[in-house]
Amino acid sequence: MKKKVLFGILCMLLLVGCGDSMFPDLPNDAIAFESKEYLEKGRSNDCYFYEFEYNGRKYVDYGDIRGFLNKKDIDKCIGYIVQPDGSNNVRMYTLTEDKECNFIITFEVKSKELMNPGVLRAEDTMGKDIGLPKHVFPAECYERIWK
Secondary structure, three states: OHHHHHHHHHHHHHHHHHOOOOOOOOOOOOEEEOOEEEEEOOOOOOEEEEEEEEOOEEEEEEEEEOOOOOHHHEEEEEEEEOOOOOOOOEEEEEEOOOOOOOEEEEEEOOOOOOOOOEEEEEHHHOOOOOOOOOOEEEOHHHHHHHO
């Protein structure tokens, strides 16, 4: 019985404590990213991608984050993705471990649902054998464009 109570308290702390607190706040010089959607054709299944530009590099959907992120894993908030309703809750972050900034993660702060951050990858890394930061996992649909 004590284990169940302790487990319940731990789950509550995770749900309440994790929130968006590990993600840095939106900076004053935040970039308002406009997304461009395009369709990749000619593969077994056509797939829509979103493309963003940051520091002269283009980034497209790649995968998601798995496992437990720590505050130290997130380097900084660089901006937000402009939403149709005008909100700035979908934020973009760099990863501490990724010094070359080959990956950017997206996360919706103040969301009422538990969700994993998404991962974008720089297009100029296509065909290159780059190391994946811990917690970054490619989605099967997106990974095929990198081969």
